Amino acid sequence: MDFTAIIGNIAAILTTVSFLPQAIKTIKTQNTASLSFPMYLLFVTGVTLWLVYGLLNHQTPIILGNAITLLLAGIILAFMVKGKFTKKMFK
């Protein structure tokens, strides 16, 4: 593996793994007040399309990375939707 490929691999691992501490924090605190709902809506849609792109191109690293990111960002988005729903119910 050449230097550029190593840089690309580390970059992919870091941007994928980064959503883990956010997902853990959101699950623990159930607080999503300062998270942006449109961000997670756009991001989850984008990552889903990246996954489709990887599947169409048979590119395993893109499939794997985006499947993990989709799971983590999906959990965060689910907590935000749950929060919005609960808020409405108790209004």
Place this chain on the structure above:
Amino acid sequence: MDFTAIIGNIAAILTTVSFLPQAIKTIKTQNTASLSFPMYLLFVTGVTLWLVYGLLNHQTPIILGNAITLLLAGIILAFMVKGKFTKKMFK
């Protein structure tokens, strides 16, 4: 442009643009309580490496997308660092 390339381009635009509403919300509210600091630290480092990867490979879409994401995620991280510093000062 074939179908797969169109999917990839939409995916790239969505995941890049998604950080804009979060950056706007963070600037407006200055509230970063439910944002994960390790997430933004890992993410900003990863996006910086993606930018380096794009520059080494002369891939304009990777350079452009990650430069925008770095700016937006960098603003959010800066507000988190500022918040931590202010908190310490008034303790």
